Amino acid sequence: MATTRPSPEQEAEAALTVPLPLVGEAELLEQAADALGRNGWWHGTQMLDSAQVAALIEELDALREADRLHRAGIGRELDFQIDSDIRRDRIVWLNRQRPVQSAFLDQMERLRLALNRRLFLGLFEFEGHFAHYPPGGFYKRHLDSFRGAANRLVSVVVYLNRDWQAGDSGELVLFSEDESETLAVIEPRAGSMALFLSEEIPHEVRPAHKDRSSIAGWFRLNASIDGQIDPPR
Numbered sequence: 001m002a003t004t005r006p007s008p009e010q011e012a013e014a015a016l017t018v019p020l021p022l023v024g025e026a027e028l029l030e031q032a033a034d035a036l037g038r039n040g041w042w043h044g045t046q047m048l049d050s051a052q053v054a055a056l057i058e059e060l061d062a063l064r065e066a067d068r069l070h071r072a073g074i075g076r077e078l079d080f081q082i083d084s085d086i087r088r089d090r091i092v093w094l095n096r097q098r099p100v101q102s103a104f105l106d107q108m109e110r111l112r113l114a115l116n117r118r119l120f121l122g123l124f125e126f127e128g129h130f131a132h133y134p135p136g137g138f139y140k141r142h143l144d145s146f147r148g149a150a151n152r153l154v155s156v157v158v159y160l161n162r163d164w165q166a167g168d169s170g171e172l173v174l175f176s177e178d179e180s181e182t183l184a185v186i187e188p189r190a191g192s193m194a195l196f197l198s199e200e201i202p203h204e205v206r207p208a209h210k211d212r213s214s215i216a217g218w219f220r221l222n223a224s225i226d227g228q229i230d231p232p233r
């Protein structure tokens with residue numbers, strides 16, 4: 001009997017029913033929150049199952065084909081600038097219009113609530129984007145948020161690279177706050193997830209030898225400036 005490949009719609013449907021194992025397993029979730037509180041970072045493998053990873057990869061491929069990604073910059077609004085000496089990825093922000101993205105955002109919502117419950121962080125919302133680094137792409141050492149900026153508190157990165165090999169480079173490297181120590185070197189393997197404190201953990205993406213795809217996101221505290229809640233990105 002001929003097997004037919006599921007349509008993107010069928011895959012999206014399937015992705016909706018797949019729980020993020022992290023969120024389904026209270027024990028793992030507690031471990032993650034504890035480690036984040038204690039060490040400032042956590043890394044888990046196989047947090048998304050392969051059907052969901054496949055659906056997200058397909059989604060990103062479609063967005064790339066439709067030319068929906070744009071050069072990522074640094075800073076916000078008036079400070080915004082594109083500097084290809086600092087980062088060389090292309091991004092597209094997630095939205096709820098598409099079921100695959102919406103299911104992922106639901107998972108991040110459950111993770112947000114769990115982190116709040118466990119660490120009393122008062123995380124208010126999640127924002128995230130797909131990111132694609134071409135071969136040679138990197139992101140030099142940086143912090144995702146500056147202390148006191150009161151916006152991004154916890155960073156999360158989920159990787160979408162199947163068949164990643166040890167020699168492919170492109171690792172996420174986490175450093176201690178004073179940058180004197182390397183805390184972790186994380187390979188961007190499909191379905192794995194890194195969590196770290198945005199204001200405290202300097203980090204970098206080493207130049208990858210091949211295409212490198214991910215979803216990077218942040219749990220934010222709601223900043224209110226002059227009564228304007230959550231200033232636009």
Ligand SMILES: O=C(O)CCC(=O)C(=O)O
Nearest residue numbers: 139144157172205214216
């Ligand atoms: O892709 C990664 O491993 C990290 C990306 C990152 O640091 C960022 O987008 O701010």
Ligand SMILES: [Fe+2]
Nearest residue numbers: 142143144203
């Ligand atoms: Fe970052």
